Amino acid sequence: MSRASIVRLRAVVGLGVAQLRYSPGRTALAVGGVVLAVLSVTLLASLGVGVVETGQEQFDDAGRDIWITGGPAAGGENEVVDAAAVATDLREREGVGDVSTVAMHDVYLGTDPDAVEPIAGVGVEGTHGHFEFEDGDGFDGAMTADGDDPLRSSVVVLDPATADRFDVGVGDTVYVGASRHDVDAYAVVGVGSYYSQFLGTETATLRLPELQSMTGTAGSSRASFVTVNLEDGADREAFADDVRAEYPTYDVRTADDQFAAMVSDQHLVVASGVALVGLAIVGGVALTANLFVLVAYQQREALAALRALGLSRRLLAGTIGVQGALIGLLGGAIGVAVTPVLAAGLNRLSTTVIGFERLVRTPLEVFLLGFAVAVVVGILVALVTGWHASRSTTVAALES
Numbered sequence: 001m002s003r004a005s006i007v008r009l010r011a012v013v014g015l016g017v018a019q020l021r022y023s024p025g026r027t028a029l030a031v032g033g034v035v036l037a038v039l040s041v042t043l044l045a046s047l048g049v050g051v052v053e054t055g056q057e058q059f060d061d062a063g064r065d066i067w068i069t070g071g072p073a074a075g076g077e078n079e080v081v082d083a084a085a086v087a088t089d090l091r092e093r094e095g096v097g098d099v100s101t102v103a104m105h106d107v108y109l110g111t112d113p114d115a116v117e118p119i120a121g122v123g124v125e126g127t128h129g130h131f132e133f134e135d136g137d138g139f140d141g142a143m144t145a146d147g148d149d150p151l152r153s154s155v156v157v158l159d160p161a162t163a164d165r166f167d168v169g170v171g172d173t174v175y176v177g178a179s180r181h182d183v184d185a186y187a188v189v190g191v192g193s194y195y196s197q198f199l200g201t202e203t204a205t206l207r208l209p210e211l212q213s214m215t216g217t218a219g220s221s222r223a224s225f226v227t228v229n230l231e232d233g234a235d236r237e238a239f240a241d242d243v244r245a246e247y248p249t250y251d252v253r254t255a256d257d258q259f260a261a262m263v264s265d266q267h268l269v270v271a272s273g274v275a276l277v278g279l280a281i282v283g284g285v286a287l288t289a290n291l292f293v294l295v296a297y298q299q300r301e302a303l304a305a306l307r308a309l310g311l312s313r314r315l316l317a318g319t320i321g322v323q324g325a326l327i328g329l330l331g332g333a334i335g336v337a338v339t340p341v342l343a344a345g346l347n348r349l350s351t352t353v354i355g356f357e358r359l360v361r362t363p364l365e366v367f368l369l370g371f372a373v374a375v376v377v378g379i380l381v382a383l384v385t386g387w388h389a390s391r392s393t394t395v396a397a398l399e400s
Helices: 002-020 024-061 083-090 158-164 194-199 208-215 236-246 253-265 267-298 301-308 312-351 364-392 394-400
Strands: 066-070 096-110 118-122 154-160 172-180 182-191 201-206 225-230 251-252
Touching: 024 267, 024 312, 024 364, 066 236, 083 096, 083 225, 083 236, 096 208, 118 208, 154 158, 158 182, 158 194, 172 201, 172 208, 194 201, 194 267, 201 208, 225 236, 225 267, 225 364, 236 251, 251 253, 267 312, 267 364, 312 364
Parallel strands: 118 201, 154 182
Antiparallel strands: 066 225, 066 251, 096 118, 096 172, 096 225, 154 201, 172 182
């Protein structure tokens, strides 16, 4: 770089810094605007990342290698028919650790048999460690209410939100049934959020045979899905291929494929998430662009005076570009620094309200995206607006 170029560069930087120092209030507002633009990008992007990763973690925590859904009753609420026979066959196969069958139905629940409310009912063969009970031990050790009928255990596990709503805990009695007018007494034997987090709604978990009997699906042994946990070292794909050959009318997927299918089924939610991130980026760019247009416009008289003194348009555009770089750097740094603090606050709120921890996550890519919007877009927009302003800053404009 020649000596003349160095001198011009120092002059441009000096003029840009002088303009920022001359109007500290305007500079502070511009930096604040960039901070807001950065936060709109980082927080929305972090929310999108967190939703996907939380869903993946919840799915992985289930510890299921193979998922069997669909079948002859595809299109219904519980599509797997004769699930008990399917589960028995799977348990006898080599490499199988355990098999679980889950059914889902809408049921009614309340503390008063004459005032019950609809809630999602989940039927399982047994509770397990993943429930992470806040209170109680679940079905393990629960006494059968009717010793003559093994399908009737009269015990239920509630999620924390449901327990709070009805003000009940372990040992209390609630009434559950398939209709408002046909409910029975059940003892609460556990409070855990496992299925409420998996389904995203309040749930009541009962023994599978009892839920099937309650809803009239015991004869066909209908279930929502049958899952298999394979032993260490077992080949998921090979096992899935064997099951598909045996049950061609069912959808047999590995855990990764099932998660992908569940995400694709929620295409509106995914599209909304992508749209929010896209709008955040577009909004951040638009806000940054408007900021520097205003910065350049408010300096029109100073730019006209410098133009009258003989400064070239490139130098004038450069002074605005320097301001854009400095404001972008400062605003971007503050926005990136504040993002983890606000993310932590939003995570505490989400934990309290919906029970999900770390719903807002901030990987490195999120910080880089926010900082790029602030600096790169800031510099480019500032240079463009500075060049445009330099074309209109004439002596006549200064006299007017």
